[in-house]
Amino acid sequence: MDQADVPALLSRLASDEDAARKMAVFKLQSSINDPAFADVFISSGGLVILRRLIMNTGGNTLAYSLQSLTRLLEVDMGWDIFEGYMASDLIERLVELIVTNPLVNILRGAMSILVALVSHLQSAPAGKHIATTVKAPGMFGFRALKPALAVHPQFFDHVISQLQSADHALCAASLMLINALIRDVVSKDDGTSNAKTSSSEDWSKVIKKLQDLGLIKAAYNLMQSSALQDLAQPLLDFQTLTKVLLRKWKEVKVDIERPEHRRALKGTHLASAPDRSFASNSGTSPTTSGEPGTKRHNPEKWRRLGFQTESPASDFHVAGFLGMMDLTDYVRRNEDGFQKMLLEQSTKPLDERCPIARSSLAVTMILFEHFGIDKADLEDTRGYQAIDNIKTNDKIFKPLLLQWSRLHVAGLHAFFRMWKATGAERDDFEKVAELVRILVERVVGQATRTKDIAEIEEELQDYEYSRLREVQMELLELSFDHQWGQYLYQVREELKHEALTFVKEQRIRCLLQGSWFSKPIPSRDQPGHQHQRETNSIDAKKRLYAPKPWRFARLSHNRRYLHFADFVDKVTPDPNLESLDDKIDLSTISSVVSNVSAGEDSQSVSSGSTLRNNTAQPPGTPKASTTGAAANSTGPKTTTKITIYSYSNPAEAAKGGDTAEQAVLTLHPTSNSLASEWLDGLLMLLNQAPITAETKKLSTLVSDYGMKIRLLNVGVDAVYNGPQPGAGVVPSREGLDDDYYYEI
Structure with a gap:
């Protein structure tokens, strides 16, 4: 217009x-x-x-x-x-x-x-x-x-x-x-005007x-x-x-001179069903008076309710009038439970009692910090625009904040439950408060916008202490990693390398010591077949050899050759290198193949991250792999097998030419530990990474212990300054005889 x-x-x-x-x-x-x-x-x-x-x-x-x-x-x-x-x-x-x-x-x-x-x-x-x-x-x-x-x-x-x-x-x-x-x-x-105006x-x-x-x-x-x-x-x-x-x-500071504050304190005291054998004052002051002629007071009038002193106003220094409101609201809603709790606590030693008032104030501050109340300001929402994202709504809107009183009561009941479950004492108060803080973060903090307050109360009441401790440990670990992770990463890498070097030496020493392996024998030499053949004396006389079901292998001292030989029986002591007729030059080995499990992942593993199966590979760096399960063997002990391959033409392979592989030695370990020692020992001897779960577990164990020792960072001189004067001196028996007895 x-x-x-x-x-x-x-x-x-x-x-x-x-x-x-x-x-x-x-x-x-x-x-x-x-x-x-x-x-x-x-x-x-x-x-x-x-x-x-x-x-x-x-x-x-x-x-x-x-x-x-x-x-x-x-x-x-x-x-x-x-x-x-x-x-x-x-x-x-x-x-x-x-x-x-x-x-x-x-x-x-x-x-x-x-x-x-x-x-x-x-x-x-x-x-x-x-x-x-x-x-x-x-x-x-x-x-x-x-x-x-x-x-x-x-x-x-x-x-x-x-x-x-x-x-x-x-x-x-x-x-x-x-x-x-x-x-x-x-x-x-x-805040500048008089509080009473x-x-x-x-x-x-x-x-x-x-x-x-x-x-x-x-x-x-x-x-x-x-x-x-x-x-x-x-x-x-x-x-x-x-x-x-x-x-x-x-x-708002709690002041016993203000009528509403005095009434709130007095109402809490009366709701606790105090012992009538102690006469109270006229009601004008909640503190104990020491003036002559006044009536007797319970010396634990306020400490009985869980205050730290007989001057309760000082306990509200941090939580203020909000803490008093929460405490009185809890007492009003749960008067019977409040009295029952006090009666139950009165039967325990003083150090084992759960301080109700102090716990209430602690829960108030936990909720205060959880919802970020200190960050709120009258002008906070002036610049907000319309919100379109539903997920953002769940993060911004906190309807549970409007259920402050019910959250406080539920949190306080959780505090009592944690106190009882942990067997806490007075000095453990802050530890229990920390558990409740984590509980609130876990239950209230992760609640969706539409989750009802009744469900939150139920979860706070039923959350198991063991689960809460696990969460606490996870949070501590995350906090530690966040603060120290950048420093510990390098240390972990160093310790990992040191642990791998240690395990490599241990595995190679197993090879230097030597081990017995089973050796499958042909079916014709099995005990049943041999008995039938020996019924014919002529055939028996023609037998020129006996089955040798055992193989002994040992690494040479210079770590260049692998010596081995077959035996009819295990001998004691173990054979020395001179008695082992066959040997393999380690420099000619092209690959080591085994059906030993590589942990959770049993796929083939080889150097250069190239998977290798049982097919021939181009010449190059020696490789290691694990294959599928071995065929059923007629050997006496095990189906686990380690096969060592060599190039049929090492000279051609050294020049980079294409040449086929051939098996030069097969070992059948008699146990998983022996298989892990020899497979990973051979691989590490050939400068390849170990692949079995047992070796990896051992390496991790050594690394973890190294980390713990470094974190302790305690030197001998810091904890041991030598013996005290006269310590360790054996007393003389001069003048003593053997006439003695024990008094029981």
């Missing part, structure tokens, strides 16, 4: 005909958010007419009027409508509409205007005095609503009830109004009233619902304000 049309528009807005007014205000709402048009409209007296429409009309005309004022305020214009002696009537009209009008479009408009009204001072430029921003500072913020709230005390009930509305826009407007009210009353208490008490009273009306439950349901996308901004704002409130409660 053109600015020149403003006089005609105002004329139609002031018309007595409802149809003309309705059409005019309908057009107004689509044009008034243009600053140039709005400026002409205000200067022409349009605010007076718009105010009159809001005060006197209804139906769509009223809805369009409210929408027009909302859009005018969005461009930061038209605030003069809330000034003057009639401003309170307009505010009361808006409050009345929220309380009495059932139409959604009217409710949305009225709430949006009140949001702007309450938030106006909050959006003032930083460092600029309020008096220079608005002309009537008393008519904005929460104070502007107080006269109207006195007339319509059910206002908050209706606002919170709209949080369950099916209209998401109305629901968002209601939550935005609540956020604006909370932000205003909290920002008024900057009414201005600093307003915020806690307003918050308590909103909570009693079901605000927390309604916001919790919205944060877990599918409507989150449409309500992302106000819900995120509410979540931040919840953190701000928790932080402010923590910052």
Whole structure:
């Protein structure tokens, strides 16, 4: 609409005909958010007419009027409508509409205007005095609503009830109004005013009233619902304000001179079912008095409840009034369990008792740190845009934060359970607190947005201590690796090389010592066949040899030759090199093939990471491999086999020519350990990597022990300075005889 049309528009807005007014205000709402048009409209007296429409009309005309004022305020214009002696009537009209009008479009408009009204001072430029921003500072913020709230005390009930509305826009407007009210009353208490003045008490009273009306439950349901996308901004704002409130409660120091603090402490004491044999004071002070003439007090009045001293206010130094709220809330919800717990603890030695109050404060701080309450600020959510990613929603929105009280009670019960399961004592308090901290991170921290609080409570109660210890060890290892990993990586590599060198020498020494291997004999020489043949004396006389089922192999001292020979029986001592007739030059070996398992992976292994099967390979560096299971042998002992291959033409192979391989020696180890020693010994002797699981396990064991020794970093001189004077001297037996006895 053109600015020149403003006089005609105002004329139609002031018309007595409802149809003309309705059409005019309908057009107004689509044009008034243009600053140039709005400026002409205000200067022409349009605010007076718009105010009159809001005060006197209804139906769509009223809805369009409210929408027009909302859009005018969005461009930061038209605030003069809330000034003057009639401003309170307009505010009361808006409050009345929220309380009495059932139409959604009217409710949305009225709430949006009140949001702007309450938030106006909050959006003032930083460092600029309020008096220079608005002309009537008393008519904005929460104070502007107080006269109207006195007339319509059910206002908050209706606002919170709209949080369950099916209209998401109305629901968002209601939550935005609540956020604006909370932000205003909290920002008024900057900590500089006297704690006992009414201005600093307003915020806690307003918050308590909103909570009693079901605000927390309604916001919790919205944060877990599918409507989150449409309500992302106000819900995120509410979540931040919840953190701000928790932080402010923590910052309130517990003072026994304040009536509400004194009542909370006294209520906790009375709920503990104190021993009536000790008479209490008049109730004006929770501390023990030592003045003459006063009645007797229980010397453990507060320590019995789990406080560290008889001056309980000092225990709240860290958690503040938030810690007191959590403790009193736990006692109120679980009075019978609280008394039972105290009675159970009273039967134990003092050092073994679980300090209930101290545990409650510890859980409060665990939750405080888990949710990052200290990082919350009133301005945190001003720059957030609409959130589209569902996975991001699960990370940003924390509906469990709104279930603070139930989380605290569940965490405290978990603390008691851990204390009992670990058999903890007083000096172990921080260790148990650390376990509960890990438990909260594990259960609460990994919970999805839609997970119900009842499931969280159940998991906190049922999480096994053994699993929690495993998690703790994993976290410690990760923390250690994160801090020291860059330094330990190089050490591990060095130790790995040293361990491999050590194992190589051990394996080669096994070869130097020599070993017995079984040797399969032909079926004709088996005992059954031999008995049939020996029935013929002529055949028996023709037998020129006896079966030799044993083979002994030994590496030469210079580690260049592998000597071996076959025997009818094992001989003792083991044969020396001179008695072993056959030998193999290790420089001619082309590959070592075996069916010995290479651990979990039994594929073929060879040098240069080239897999080798039983086919001939081009000449080059000697190779090692493992093949499939050997065929059933008729040998006496085992089917495990190690076969050593050599080139049929070593000279041609040395030149790089293509030449075939041939088996020159086959060994049948009698045990897996012997197979591992000889297979890996031969491979390492040929400068190849070991492949069997047993050798790898031994190498890892040596490396791990080396790491532990280096981490200890303790020298002999650090722990042993030599014997004490006179130590180790054998006493003389001069003058003694052998007449002695033992007294039992």
